Amino acid sequence: xxxxxxxxxxxxxxxxxxxxxxxxxxxxxxxxxxxxxxxxxxxxxxxxxxxxxxxxxxxxxxxxxxxxxxxxxxxxxxxxxxxxxxxxxxxxxxxxxxxxxxxxxxxxxxxxxxxxxxxxxxxxxxxxxxxxxxxxxxxxxxxxxxxxxxxxxxxxxxxxxxxxxxxxxxxxxxxxxxxxxxxxxxxxxxxxxxxxxxxxxxxxxxxxxxxxxxxxxxxxxxxxxxxxxxxxxxxxxxxxxxxxxxxxxxxxxxxxxxxxxxxxxxxxxxxxxxxxxxxxxxxxxxxxxxxxxxxxxxxxxxxxxxxxxxxxxxxxxxxxxxxxxxxxxxxxxxxxxxxxxxxxxxxxxxxxxxxxxxxxxxxxxxxxxxxxxxxxxxxxxxxxxxxxxxxxxxxxxxxxxxxxxxxxxxxxxxxxxxxxxxxxxxxxxxxxxxxxxxxxxxxxxxxxxxxxxxxxxxxxxxxxxxxxxxxxxxxxxxxxxxxxxxxxxxxxxxxxxxxxxxxxxxxxxxxxxxxxxxxxxxxxxxxxxxxxxxxxxxxxxxxxxxxxxxxxxxxxxxxxxxxxxxxxxxxxxxxxxxxxxxxxxxxxxxxxxxxxxxxxxxxxxxxxxxxxxxxxxxxxxxxxxxxxxxxx
Numbered sequence: 001x002x003x004x005x006x007x008x009x010x011x012x013x014x015x016x017x018x019x020x021x022x023x024x025x026x027x028x029x030x031x032x033x034x035x036x037x038x039x040x041x042x043x044x045x046x047x048x049x050x051x052x053x054x055x056x057x058x059x060x061x062x063x064x065x066x067x068x069x070x071x072x073x074x075x076x077x078x079x080x081x082x083x084x085x086x087x088x089x090x091x092x093x094x095x096x097x098x099x100x101x102x103x104x105x106x107x108x109x110x111x112x113x114x115x116x117x118x119x120x121x122x123x124x125x126x127x128x129x130x131x132x133x134x135x136x137x138x139x140x141x142x143x144x145x146x147x148x149x150x151x152x153x154x155x156x157x158x159x160x161x162x163x164x165x166x167x168x169x170x171x172x173x174x175x176x177x178x179x180x181x182x183x184x185x186x187x188x189x190x191x192x193x194x195x196x197x198x199x200x201x202x203x204x205x206x207x208x209x210x211x212x213x214x215x216x217x218x219x220x221x222x223x224x225x226x227x228x229x230x231x232x233x234x235x236x237x238x239x240x241x242x243x244x245x246x247x248x249x250x251x252x253x254x255x256x257x258x259x260x261x262x263x264x265x266x267x268x269x270x271x272x273x274x275x276x277x278x279x280x281x282x283x284x285x286x287x288x289x290x291x292x293x294x295x296x297x298x299x300x301x302x303x304x305x306x307x308x309x310x311x312x313x314x315x316x317x318x319x320x321x322x323x324x325x326x327x328x329x330x331x332x333x334x335x336x337x338x339x340x341x342x343x344x345x346x347x348x349x350x351x352x353x354x355x356x357x358x359x360x361x362x363x364x365x366x367x368x369x370x371x372x373x374x375x376x377x378x379x380x381x382x383x384x385x386x387x388x389x390x391x392x393x394x395x396x397x398x399x400x401x402x403x404x405x406x407x408x409x410x411x412x413x414x415x416x417x418x419x420x421x422x423x424x425x426x427x428x429x430x431x432x433x434x435x436x437x438x439x440x441x442x443x444x445x446x447x448x449x450x451x452x453x454x455x456x457x458x459x460x461x462x463x464x465x466x467x468x469x470x471x472x473x474x475x476x477x478x479x480x481x482x483x484x485x486x487x488x489x490x491x492x493x494x495x496x497x498x499x500x501x502x503x504x505x506x507x508x509x510x511x512x513x514x515x516x517x518x519x520x521x522x523x524x525x526x527x528x529x530x531x532x533x534x535x536x537x538x539x540x541x542x543x544x545x546x547x548x549x550x551x552x553x554x555x556x557x558x559x560x561x562x563x564x565x566x567x568x569x570x571x572x573x574x575x576x577x578x579x580x581x582x583x584x585x586x587x588x589x590x591x592x593x594x595x596x597x598x599x600x601x602x603x604x605x606x607x608x609x610x611x612x613x614x615x616x617x618x619x620x621x622x623x624x625x626x627x628x629x630x631x632x
Contacts, residue, residue, distance in 0.1 A: 006416075007234050007259050012408040012424040013044040014399065020049055027056055034067045034100075039403060041095040050258075054088035057095060061102060069587040070100040073268050076122055076130040078106040078114040078170070080138030081251040089261035097269035098383060108249070111138060115169040122174065129177050129271065130170050131264065134163060135227070135251045136183040136206060147200040149190075156205060160212055167222070177501055179223045179267060182210040184231035184252070187240055221502040223267055223430050230263055266428035272499065273489030276406060276426040277439070278380055279322060280371055282389035283333040283340055283362075287319075287352065288312045289414070293339050303349030311415040316351040318418035323356060326436040327427055328378060328443040330359040332370045332387070337362040358444040367394050368401035378443055379552035381491060381588065386426045390414070435482050435529045445525035446553050463557060463628040466523040470559060471632045472566045475509040475516040475533075482530045483518055490549035491588040493560075495581065495595065496612075498547050508535050515543060515570060519563050521554055521629075528554055532563050541577040543567070548581070555591075562629045564599055572619060580604070581615040 005011070017023065020040065027036045040053055060067060073094065077083050087103045094101035104121050106114040111134055136142060139159040167178050186202045189195050195203040210228055217224050231239040234256065241253035252260065269275060284291045289301030289308045301308040323329050333340045340362035344354045354360070359377050361370040375382050382404035389395050395407045408424050410417055475483055484502045491497070508514045519532040531551040536543040550560060571579060581596045601615035
């Protein structure tokens with residue numbers, strides 16, 4: 001039965017394997033514990049399994065076990081409610097999103113003390129963000145006793161001032177972004193439908209408080225956790241549990257803990273650049289009912305007039321809407337190519353058309369291989385991919401061979417496919433920019449470039465056909481969000497994998513001790529947007545490249561050389577003698593291991609215990625070559 005249980009039970013996740021306990025035991029002696037953690041956390045776990053796995057993760061963290069490729073994140077939490085019961089779900093949910101999460105709790109109920117005083121738990125530890133988990137019962141309005149209905153008592157202004165004071169004090173003290181929560185509505189009503197029109201009812205107050213809070217956050221470096229939306233999704237009567245509140249000061253029902261943890265960790269994943277970017281689609285019985293190869297175009301179910309046909313229209317509508325917000329689409333079908341394409345071309349009721357699909361893989365190869373080929377063509381990591389397929393055998397095959405790919409479980413009824421896909425939260429966003437809007441066009445244009453490259457065998461000739469133009473400039477206010485996003489999301493072409501929030505990047509931008517540069521690339525197929533960013537630290541007569549990232553979409557086009565020689569020109573203008581580049585290896589950035597060698601640097605004898613190497617190039621007499629990119 002699909003209902004609120006979909007969200008409570010996280011039904012898009014596969015069920016827990018029968019050998020869960022055996023795999024958990026293997027974790028203790030595994031040479032790759034992160035792989036087992038990620039695999040086990042990707043299932044719908046019961047409370048006992050959640051407790052066991054979370055304890056194993058925390059034990060590994062405390063013992064200094066290398067959990068690469070999980071990325072670390074330290075989350076401070078201040079709340080008027082009991083948070084300790086939620087920590088275990090947060091830890092395993094974060095692992096599912098590729099994060100090794102440490103939760104640092106301020107003492108229970110001491111929100112004001114945390115803001116104005118000293119939190120011992122927060123001292124001597126690097127916190128990446130602070131979750132201010134204050135609900136309606138933690139605001140001043142709730143401490144005023146029986147409300148005065150119908151009068152402007154100023155309590156809304158007081159409550160907004162209270163929450164903003166906490167936010168500003170914590171930001172000033174710890175210099176990290178805050179995650180702010182909207183308030184869930186209460187299920188009880190004293191005026192019925194008239195509640196929303198009466199001042200100081202909880203519904204009227206929470207409506208205005210939430211909208212005001214959202215407006216306060218827009219345009220800042222802080223993030224929003226929309227608890228009001230989460231609660232309304234499952235139903236307010238299911239969300240609130242008065243017994244557990246009075247007994248343990250839990251802000252919501254215990255059965256809602258996994259769903260709440262999901263939404264918190266989706267934001268953390270988006271902050272770390274781990275939101276998914278591409279949706280790969282099966283065709284038969286996924287985008288339409290029936291098998292086009294057997295039933296023919298006229299025999300498949302798609303269109304208005306019957307429940308099945310309209311269900312598949314709803315699937316396509318959801319997919320197109322995702323594309324509109326920047327999710328690239330691909331097809332992966334076991335079929336003859338011409339037959340698989342025929343509904344897109346000939347069926348009058350198809351919402352999806354061929355031009356909506358960036359990569360169309362229809363053949364008789366196994367789907368795991370095809371998805372790998374799609375990822376390679378799009379120059380995306382497998383952990384950027386979501387695969388939608390009605391067939392459980394195919395889903396399990398992809399999970400087994402490509403565990404990084406997200407594969408939602410689907411029910412028998414296709415009417416619920418859109419709900420499952422969107423409930424899973426694969427495409428969580430913390431920003432939405434002009435770059436995001438045009439990302440789909442960028443990926444599709446890139447696929448065309450690759451097709452052209454396969455025709456033009458000489459690389460120099462191929463690059464000339466692109467007619468590339470690069471705009472290279474210092475970081476700017478207008479581009480800072482894109483630079484932040486680029487540094488957060490880039491994993492492969494990322495020399496040091498250092499991550500910075502918007503405030504830190506603004507610090508580099510405004511500090512004379514740093515040189516910053518960003519590059520935007522256009523070609524004959526379109527505008528790729530801002531695709532590279534570099535941060536250099538100035539030190540005496542040398543510059544040190546501390547961060548260098550570039551979108552994988554433009555790899556192999558010699559843009560990295562153009563960027564480097566712009567750095568050289570700027571350094572020469574300031575009388576700099578040499579440039580030092582740093583490389584810190586990760587599980588994802590192997591492709592840039594020889595980056596500095598290719599640019600003519602020589603390795604310095606500075607290899608650290610964690611693999612960092614430093615590279616030096618002297619600028620005196622350095623020739624700047626002619627490249628197939630026009631610089632503006």
